Amino acid sequence: MATENDSDTFDIGGELTVHRLGFGAMRVTGPDVIGSPDDEENAREVLQHAVDLGVDFVDTADSYGPGVSERLIRESGIAEDAVVATKAGLLRNATGDWIPHGDPDYIKNQALASLDRLGVDSIDLYQYHRPDPDTDFEDAVHAFAELKDDGLVDHVGLSNVSVEQLETARDIVDIATVQNAYNVVDREYEDVLEACEDYDIGFIPYFPMGGGDLGEQQDDLEAVAADHDATVRQVALAWLLDHSPVTLPIPGTSSIDHLETNVAASHLDLTAEDRARLE
Numbered sequence: 001m002a003t004e005n006d007s008d009t010f011d012i013g014g015e016l017t018v019h020r021l022g023f024g025a026m027r028v029t030g031p032d033v034i035g036s037p038d039d040e041e042n043a044r045e046v047l048q049h050a051v052d053l054g055v056d057f058v059d060t061a062d063s064y065g066p067g068v069s070e071r072l073i074r075e076s077g078i079a080e081d082a083v084v085a086t087k088a089g090l091l092r093n094a095t096g097d098w099i100p101h102g103d104p105d106y107i108k109n110q111a112l113a114s115l116d117r118l119g120v121d122s123i124d125l126y127q128y129h130r131p132d133p134d135t136d137f138e139d140a141v142h143a144f145a146e147l148k149d150d151g152l153v154d155h156v157g158l159s160n161v162s163v164e165q166l167e168t169a170r171d172i173v174d175i176a177t178v179q180n181a182y183n184v185v186d187r188e189y190e191d192v193l194e195a196c197e198d199y200d201i202g203f204i205p206y207f208p209m210g211g212g213d214l215g216e217q218q219d220d221l222e223a224v225a226a227d228h229d230a231t232v233r234q235v236a237l238a239w240l241l242d243h244s245p246v247t248l249p250i251p252g253t254s255s256i257d258h259l260e261t262n263v264a265a266s267h268l269d270l271t272a273e274d275r276a277r278l279e
Contacts, residue, residue, distance in 0.1 A: 013176035022057035024252030089129035102132030104143035127157035145173035179204035237265035
Protein backbone atom coordinates (compact mmCIF):
# COMPACT_ATOMS: atom_id res chain seq x y z
CA MET A 1 0.00 0.00 0.00
CA ALA A 2 1.06 3.60 -0.47
CA THR A 3 3.10 5.18 2.28
CA GLU A 4 2.35 8.49 3.92
CA ASN A 5 5.42 10.04 2.32
CA ASP A 6 4.30 9.47 -1.25
CA SER A 7 0.63 8.83 -1.88
CA ASP A 8 -1.20 8.48 1.42
CA THR A 9 -2.73 11.80 0.40
CA PHE A 10 -4.26 13.20 -2.76
CA ASP A 11 -4.73 16.79 -3.91
CA ILE A 12 -8.34 17.18 -5.05
CA GLY A 13 -8.41 19.70 -7.85
CA GLY A 14 -4.70 20.12 -7.34
CA GLU A 15 -5.16 22.02 -4.08
CA LEU A 16 -7.36 20.28 -1.50
CA THR A 17 -4.99 17.82 0.16
CA VAL A 18 -6.82 14.96 1.86
CA HIS A 19 -5.93 11.56 3.25
CA ARG A 20 -7.07 9.07 0.67
CA LEU A 21 -9.31 7.00 2.94
CA GLY A 22 -12.40 9.11 3.46
CA PHE A 23 -15.84 8.61 4.98
CA GLY A 24 -19.16 8.14 3.19
CA ALA A 25 -21.97 9.78 5.14
CA MET A 26 -24.90 8.00 3.50
CA ARG A 27 -25.39 5.58 6.40
CA VAL A 28 -25.87 8.22 9.09
CA THR A 29 -29.48 8.59 7.88
CA GLY A 30 -32.54 6.45 8.52
CA PRO A 31 -33.37 3.03 7.03
CA ASP A 32 -33.07 2.90 3.22
CA VAL A 33 -31.32 6.29 3.39
CA ILE A 34 -34.67 7.96 4.13
CA GLY A 35 -35.36 10.24 7.09
CA SER A 36 -33.37 10.70 10.26
CA PRO A 37 -31.50 7.95 12.12
CA ASP A 38 -33.00 6.63 15.31
CA ASP A 39 -30.11 8.14 17.28
CA GLU A 40 -29.01 11.46 15.82
CA GLU A 41 -26.50 12.04 18.60
CA ASN A 42 -24.75 8.79 17.70
CA ALA A 43 -24.67 9.86 14.05
CA ARG A 44 -22.99 13.14 14.98
CA GLU A 45 -20.52 11.27 17.19
CA VAL A 46 -19.61 8.93 14.33
CA LEU A 47 -18.94 11.90 12.04
CA GLN A 48 -16.84 13.66 14.66
CA HIS A 49 -14.94 10.49 15.54
CA ALA A 50 -14.05 9.98 11.89
CA VAL A 51 -12.31 13.35 11.90
CA ASP A 52 -10.69 12.56 15.26
CA LEU A 53 -9.21 9.44 13.63
CA GLY A 54 -7.62 11.55 10.89
CA VAL A 55 -10.28 11.34 8.19
CA ASP A 56 -10.43 14.68 6.40
CA PHE A 57 -12.59 13.87 3.37
CA VAL A 58 -16.33 13.30 3.86
CA ASP A 59 -18.75 12.50 1.04
CA THR A 60 -22.49 13.09 1.17
CA ALA A 61 -25.40 14.10 -1.09
CA ASP A 62 -28.57 16.16 -0.94
CA SER A 63 -30.55 12.96 -1.58
CA TYR A 64 -29.29 11.23 1.57
CA GLY A 65 -32.28 11.68 3.84
CA PRO A 66 -32.99 13.77 1.76
CA GLY A 67 -31.05 16.58 3.39
CA VAL A 68 -30.48 14.68 6.65
CA SER A 69 -26.83 13.72 6.10
CA GLU A 70 -25.85 17.28 5.14
CA ARG A 71 -27.61 18.70 8.22
CA LEU A 72 -25.91 16.24 10.56
CA ILE A 73 -22.54 17.12 9.06
CA ARG A 74 -23.18 20.77 9.91
CA GLU A 75 -24.36 19.91 13.41
CA SER A 76 -21.30 17.73 14.03
CA GLY A 77 -19.03 20.69 13.28
CA ILE A 78 -16.72 18.71 10.99
CA ALA A 79 -17.08 20.99 7.96
CA GLU A 80 -14.40 23.20 9.51
CA ASP A 81 -11.90 20.33 9.72
CA ALA A 82 -12.62 18.23 6.64
CA VAL A 83 -13.18 18.62 2.93
CA VAL A 84 -16.90 18.00 2.43
CA ALA A 85 -18.14 16.76 -0.93
CA THR A 86 -21.83 16.67 -1.73
CA LYS A 87 -23.92 15.89 -4.79
CA ALA A 88 -27.06 16.87 -6.66
CA GLY A 89 -28.97 15.20 -9.46
CA LEU A 90 -31.08 12.51 -7.80
CA LEU A 91 -34.59 12.85 -6.39
CA ARG A 92 -36.09 10.57 -3.74
CA ASN A 93 -39.74 9.57 -3.45
CA ALA A 94 -41.78 8.04 -0.66
CA THR A 95 -40.80 4.51 -1.67
CA GLY A 96 -37.09 5.34 -1.62
CA ASP A 97 -36.44 5.25 -5.36
CA TRP A 98 -33.46 7.15 -6.76
CA ILE A 99 -34.70 9.24 -9.69
CA PRO A 100 -32.23 11.11 -11.95
CA HIS A 101 -33.05 14.82 -12.24
CA GLY A 102 -30.40 17.00 -13.83
CA ASP A 103 -32.41 20.08 -14.74
CA PRO A 104 -29.95 23.02 -14.53
CA ASP A 105 -32.30 25.23 -12.52
CA TYR A 106 -32.89 22.40 -10.07
CA ILE A 107 -29.13 21.82 -9.70
CA LYS A 108 -28.58 25.50 -8.93
CA ASN A 109 -31.39 25.59 -6.38
CA GLN A 110 -30.10 22.45 -4.72
CA ALA A 111 -26.65 23.99 -4.40
CA LEU A 112 -28.18 26.83 -2.39
CA ALA A 113 -30.03 24.33 -0.21
CA SER A 114 -26.85 22.31 0.37
CA LEU A 115 -24.90 25.43 1.27
CA ASP A 116 -27.53 26.24 3.89
CA ARG A 117 -27.72 22.71 5.32
CA LEU A 118 -23.93 22.38 5.49
CA GLY A 119 -23.53 25.88 6.92
CA VAL A 120 -20.72 26.84 4.52
CA ASP A 121 -20.08 29.73 2.16
CA SER A 122 -18.96 27.48 -0.68
CA ILE A 123 -19.10 23.74 -1.37
CA ASP A 124 -15.64 22.16 -1.43
CA LEU A 125 -16.58 19.56 -4.06
CA TYR A 126 -19.95 19.49 -5.83
CA GLN A 127 -20.72 16.36 -7.83
CA TYR A 128 -23.30 15.56 -10.50
CA HIS A 129 -24.83 12.48 -8.87
CA ARG A 130 -26.03 10.67 -11.98
CA PRO A 131 -26.60 11.70 -15.61
CA ASP A 132 -30.28 12.25 -16.34
CA PRO A 133 -31.51 10.70 -19.61
CA ASP A 134 -34.15 13.46 -19.83
CA THR A 135 -31.62 16.31 -19.48
CA ASP A 136 -28.84 17.13 -21.90
CA PHE A 137 -25.62 16.10 -20.17
CA GLU A 138 -23.73 19.20 -21.28
CA ASP A 139 -26.50 21.50 -20.01
CA ALA A 140 -26.32 19.89 -16.59
CA VAL A 141 -22.53 20.16 -16.43
CA HIS A 142 -22.76 23.82 -17.49
CA ALA A 143 -24.91 24.41 -14.39
CA PHE A 144 -22.10 23.08 -12.20
CA ALA A 145 -19.59 25.21 -14.10
CA GLU A 146 -21.71 28.33 -13.50
CA LEU A 147 -21.92 27.56 -9.79
CA LYS A 148 -18.13 27.35 -9.74
CA ASP A 149 -17.82 30.63 -11.66
CA ASP A 150 -20.16 32.25 -9.13
CA GLY A 151 -17.96 31.14 -6.22
CA LEU A 152 -20.59 28.86 -4.70
CA VAL A 153 -18.61 25.72 -5.58
CA ASP A 154 -14.83 25.30 -5.33
CA HIS A 155 -14.48 22.11 -7.38
CA VAL A 156 -16.73 20.06 -9.64
CA GLY A 157 -17.02 16.27 -9.72
CA LEU A 158 -19.01 13.66 -11.62
CA SER A 159 -20.56 10.38 -10.56
CA ASN A 160 -21.73 7.31 -12.46
CA VAL A 161 -20.18 8.39 -15.75
CA SER A 162 -18.37 6.84 -18.70
CA VAL A 163 -15.04 7.91 -20.15
CA GLU A 164 -16.90 9.64 -22.97
CA GLN A 165 -18.99 11.65 -20.50
CA LEU A 166 -15.88 12.54 -18.53
CA GLU A 167 -14.21 13.84 -21.70
CA THR A 168 -17.32 15.84 -22.59
CA ALA A 169 -17.46 17.41 -19.12
CA ARG A 170 -13.75 18.27 -19.17
CA ASP A 171 -14.37 20.45 -22.21
CA ILE A 172 -16.78 22.51 -20.09
CA VAL A 173 -15.18 22.73 -16.63
CA ASP A 174 -12.22 21.32 -14.72
CA ILE A 175 -13.26 17.98 -13.23
CA ALA A 176 -11.66 17.23 -9.88
CA THR A 177 -13.15 13.80 -9.14
CA VAL A 178 -15.21 10.95 -10.54
CA GLN A 179 -17.27 8.68 -8.28
CA ASN A 180 -18.27 5.31 -9.74
CA ALA A 181 -19.03 1.86 -8.35
CA TYR A 182 -15.77 -0.05 -8.15
CA ASN A 183 -14.19 -2.72 -5.97
CA VAL A 184 -11.89 -5.74 -6.08
CA VAL A 185 -14.73 -7.84 -7.50
CA ASP A 186 -16.46 -5.33 -9.80
CA ARG A 187 -14.01 -3.50 -12.08
CA GLU A 188 -16.45 -2.49 -14.81
CA TYR A 189 -15.15 1.08 -14.70
CA GLU A 190 -11.45 0.27 -14.92
CA ASP A 191 -11.30 2.43 -18.06
CA VAL A 192 -12.70 5.38 -16.13
CA LEU A 193 -10.14 4.85 -13.38
CA GLU A 194 -7.36 4.77 -15.97
CA ALA A 195 -8.61 8.03 -17.48
CA CYS A 196 -8.61 9.59 -14.01
CA GLU A 197 -5.01 8.46 -13.55
CA ASP A 198 -4.07 10.06 -16.87
CA TYR A 199 -5.63 13.39 -15.86
CA ASP A 200 -4.75 13.30 -12.13
CA ILE A 201 -8.43 13.24 -11.26
CA GLY A 202 -9.49 11.69 -7.97
CA PHE A 203 -11.46 8.44 -8.38
CA ILE A 204 -13.95 7.81 -5.57
CA PRO A 205 -14.90 4.11 -5.60
CA TYR A 206 -18.25 3.54 -3.96
CA PHE A 207 -19.74 0.14 -3.11
CA PRO A 208 -16.29 -1.01 -1.89
CA MET A 209 -17.49 -4.50 -0.95
CA GLY A 210 -19.97 -5.08 -3.76
CA GLY A 211 -22.79 -5.63 -1.31
CA GLY A 212 -20.95 -8.58 0.18
CA ASP A 213 -21.12 -10.62 -3.04
CA LEU A 214 -17.44 -11.47 -3.48
CA GLY A 215 -17.94 -14.24 -6.04
CA GLU A 216 -14.76 -16.00 -7.10
CA GLN A 217 -12.67 -13.59 -5.00
CA GLN A 218 -14.12 -14.81 -1.69
CA ASP A 219 -11.45 -17.42 -1.01
CA ASP A 220 -8.58 -15.15 -2.05
CA LEU A 221 -9.80 -12.27 0.09
CA GLU A 222 -10.27 -14.53 3.09
CA ALA A 223 -6.77 -15.98 2.64
CA VAL A 224 -5.15 -12.54 2.46
CA ALA A 225 -7.19 -11.41 5.46
CA ALA A 226 -6.03 -14.41 7.47
CA ASP A 227 -2.38 -13.70 6.58
CA HIS A 228 -2.72 -10.16 7.94
CA ASP A 229 -5.01 -10.91 10.90
CA ALA A 230 -7.48 -8.56 9.23
CA THR A 231 -11.06 -8.65 8.04
CA VAL A 232 -12.10 -9.23 4.45
CA ARG A 233 -13.53 -5.69 4.39
CA GLN A 234 -10.18 -4.27 5.50
CA VAL A 235 -8.39 -6.16 2.74
CA ALA A 236 -10.89 -4.91 0.16
CA LEU A 237 -10.31 -1.32 1.29
CA ALA A 238 -6.53 -1.78 1.39
CA TRP A 239 -6.66 -3.16 -2.15
CA LEU A 240 -8.51 -0.07 -3.37
CA LEU A 241 -5.83 2.17 -1.84
CA ASP A 242 -3.04 0.00 -3.21
CA HIS A 243 -4.49 -0.42 -6.71
CA SER A 244 -4.14 3.20 -7.82
CA PRO A 245 -2.68 6.43 -6.40
CA VAL A 246 -5.83 8.38 -7.33
CA THR A 247 -8.41 6.23 -5.50
CA LEU A 248 -10.29 7.84 -2.61
CA PRO A 249 -12.38 5.10 -0.94
CA ILE A 250 -15.25 6.36 1.21
CA PRO A 251 -16.49 3.46 3.37
CA GLY A 252 -19.51 4.46 5.39
CA THR A 253 -21.05 3.23 8.61
CA SER A 254 -23.26 4.29 11.49
CA SER A 255 -21.10 2.38 14.00
CA ILE A 256 -18.06 3.68 15.89
CA ASP A 257 -16.58 0.17 15.97
CA HIS A 258 -16.97 -0.35 12.22
CA LEU A 259 -15.56 3.12 11.61
CA GLU A 260 -12.40 2.32 13.57
CA THR A 261 -12.03 -0.99 11.72
CA ASN A 262 -12.39 0.75 8.36
CA VAL A 263 -9.84 3.44 9.17
CA ALA A 264 -7.38 0.77 10.33
CA ALA A 265 -7.43 -0.60 6.77
CA SER A 266 -5.36 2.39 5.67
CA HIS A 267 -2.44 0.91 7.66
CA LEU A 268 -2.63 -2.53 6.06
CA ASP A 269 0.31 -3.11 3.70
CA LEU A 270 -0.35 -5.62 0.93
CA THR A 271 2.56 -7.71 -0.31
CA ALA A 272 3.43 -8.48 -3.93
CA GLU A 273 2.00 -11.95 -3.34
CA ASP A 274 -1.25 -10.42 -2.01
CA ARG A 275 -1.53 -8.21 -5.08
CA ALA A 276 -0.97 -11.11 -7.46
CA ARG A 277 -3.59 -13.17 -5.67
CA LEU A 278 -6.20 -10.38 -5.75
CA GLU A 279 -5.49 -9.19 -9.29
